[in-house]
Amino acid sequence: MKSAVITFPGSNCDRDMHVALNKFGFKNQMVWHNDNELPKSDLVVLPGGFSYGDYLRCGSMASKSKIMQSVINFAKSGGLVMGICNGFQILVESGLVPGVLLRNKYLEFICKNVFVKIDSKDNPYFKNLDKEVFELHIAHNEGNYFCTNDQLKEIQDNNQVAIYYCNDNGKTEEKFNPNGSLNNIAGIFNKEKNVLGMMPHPERMIDESLSGEDGSIFFKNLLNNIK
Amino acid sequence: MKVSAIITLKKDVLDPQGKVIHQTLDGMGFKDINEVRQGKYFEIDVKENDPKKAQKIVEDMCNKLLANLVIENYKIIEIQ
Numbered sequence: 001m002k003s004a005v006i007t008f009p010g011s012n013c014d015r016d017m018h019v020a021l022n023k024f025g026f027k028n029q030m031v032w033h034n035d036n037e038l039p040k041s042d043l044v045v046l047p048g049g050f051s052y053g054d055y056l057r058c059g060s061m062a063s064k065s066k067i068m069q070s071v072i073n074f075a076k077s078g079g080l081v082m083g084i085c086n087g088f089q090i091l092v093e094s095g096l097v098p099g100v101l102l103r104n105k106y107l108e109f110i111c112k113n114v115f116v117k118i119d120s121k122d123n124p125y126f127k128n129l130d131k132e133v134f135e136l137h138i139a140h141n142e143g144n145y146f147c148t149n150d151q152l153k154e155i156q157d158n159n160q161v162a163i164y165y166c167n168d169n170g171k172t173e174e175k176f177n178p179n180g181s182l183n184n185i186a187g188i189f190n191k192e193k194n195v196l197g198m199m200p201h202p203e204r205m206i207d208e209s210l211s212g213e214d215g216s217i218f219f220k221n222l223l224n225n226i227k
Numbered sequence: 228m229k230v231s232a233i234i235t236l237k238k239d240v241l242d243p244q245g246k247v248i249h250q251t252l253d254g255m256g257f258k259d260i261n262e263v264r265q266g267k268y269f270e271i272d273v274k275e276n277d278p279k280k281a282q283k284i285v286e287d288m289c290n291k292l293l294a295n296l297v298i299e300n301y302k303i304i305e306i307q
Binding site for chain 2 (some may be wrong): 056099105180195
């Protein structure tokens with residue numbers, strides 16, 4: 001299975017994602033933001049970081065990069081596109097998933113492990129997983145998900161919430177919400193569920209001796225789902 | 228022409244930075260504040276001499292990049 005990770009100026013999780021994808025059997029290729037065409041891929045990943053220094057709004061400049069037109073076309077034709085952290089911000093700014101990511105409620109940069117609960121497995125990313133609660137790492141300043149009431153209704157009607165912040169038992173209460181995001185939302189899909197944006201970093205949880213292996217479970221399952 | 232535009236957060240969107248500025252001003256002795264909202268200001272010099280056309284160009288920029296219309300409004304405040 002082939003994957004492509006896009007490197008924007010200021011991306012800093014692109015190499016981690018490359019290592020993670022290769023570790024679990026993808027043949028990954030790094031793609032520069034100024035390229036016009038995506039290589040033939042089964043999965044495209046927009047990585048975390050601080051693309052364009054987070055100028056104007058996080059992800060806003062990167063969403064207008066040359067390569068993004070190809071990424072948008074790939075997504076519109078049903079291709080799997082995953083945006084992690086700054087990649088999620090780029091996805092919302094490019095209109096591939098609804099809503100925006102605002103400054104964290106208490107204005108602090110949050111860097112810690114959190115628990116997230118998978119809402120629905122009716123999608124190519126989470127189907128066949130045998131657990132619902134994952135421990136993943138977050139590191140962001142703008143992860144406070146927000147959308148209009150109309151958008152929220154549509155998101156809920158279409159089961160587009162991918163993951164919620166929760167505790168280790170899967171309880172999704174406000175006190176387990178690290179950044180003030182609407183309804184504890186940590187990640188969402190587009191309507192067709194081929195585009196996934198989420199704040200947590202699965203690529204940081206792929207080694208027991210570092211921080212944990214819940215990311216490994218996610219990547220192994222994703223590869224099997226795509227095969 | 229020089230076109231000036233301001234971008235403000237919509238009414239229902241939480242503005243944590245504005246809130247902190249409010250609290251700090253309050254701590255400095257400015258006790259008469261109801262609310263502080265923070266926004267952005269752009270001054271764009273466009274290669275267009277017709278004010279109406281210049282305004283249109285900057286409005287287009289606001290719609291496509293400078294503002295995110297899910298959370299922000301924009302207003303052209305000056306053309307000179």
